[in-house]
Amino acid sequence: MFKNTQQGYGIVAIVLHWGMAALMIVLVAMGLYMVSLPDAGFDTRKITLILYHKELGVLALALAIARLCWRLGNVLPRLVDRLPDWQKVAARFVHLSFYGLMFALPITGWIMSSSAGLSVSVFDWIDLPDLVSRDDDLFALFIDIHKWLGYALIGLMLVHIGAALRHHFFFKDETLKKMLPASGLSD
Ligand code: HEM
Ligand code: HEM
Numbered sequence: 001m002f003k004n005t006q007q008g009y010g011i012v013a014i015v016l017h018w019g020m021a022a023l024m025i026v027l028v029a030m031g032l033y034m035v036s037l038p039d040a041g042f043d044t045r046k047i048t049l050i051l052y053h054k055e056l057g058v059l060a061l062a063l064a065i066a067r068l069c070w071r072l073g074n075v076l077p078r079l080v081d082r083l084p085d086w087q088k089v090a091a092r093f094v095h096l097s098f099y100g101l102m103f104a105l106p107i108t109g110w111i112m113s114s115s116a117g118l119s120v121s122v123f124d125w126i127d128l129p130d131l132v133s134r135d136d137d138l139f140a141l142f143i144d145i146h147k148w149l150g151y152a153l154i155g156l157m158l159v160h161i162g163a164a165l166r167h168h169f170f171f172k173d174e175t176l177k178k179m180l181p182a183s184g185l186s187d
Helices: 011-035 045-072 085-115 136-171 181-186
Strands: none
Touching (some): 011 045, 011 085, 085 136
């Protein structure tokens, strides 16, 4: 029930998957919206949203660590049998890239904040150490890297969601059901 089997994901992997999916979608939407807001003046929406974005981004990093540990300690459910080899490779490549991005996005965000001289905290409770010292060139570089990683995440999410829906509604196979609670409970 809690752990994965060859046939489906266990409840822990399922909760982590859907919780993180929601968090990553919120972070991307928030990121794109907040950078479109005006910088200064009486409008403090941008600065407020950036603060929330940073806190939620750190939460995503903590969940990514938990998720990676859980994944390494569990079997990986098989992909549906009749997938052509190239699609199996593509699916695994997208999943692996997601793991890379779940770490790379928060860490580049953290480096960006440190290089701007703005420390990162966990919900105003623990102050995290600066990863680099203040450096304007590094700040500009990491804004770009963080942005392009965000765009890569959006691209992969579209492919991933498209594939999941196609399997469910078009091929009517087990792909999506494996990631829903019933499959975890029945194994
Ligand atoms: C999985 C976690 C994260 C995701 C998916 C994410 C995504 C994004 C996206 C899509 C943008 C808009 C980029 C643009 O169009 O210019 C953005 C901006 C930003 N992110 Fe993140 N982010 C994450 C984590 C973090 C963390 C942990 C921090 C800092 C501790 C952070 C700090 C920022 C800042 C300061 C900006 C605004 C940059 C600017 O002023 O141009 N992000 N993020
Ligand atoms: C909201 C739309 C989403 C849907 C419908 C969806 C659906 C699925 C399904 C059906 C699987 C199982 C694939 C299989 O084993 O055959 C899966 C796995 C996976 N998904 Fe998603 N997903 C969504 C969003 C996301 C997002 C935003 C991420 C990015 C973090 C993500 C990351 C993963 C990863 C890494 C796996 C591999 C299993 C694991 O290691 O946890 N998914 N997804």
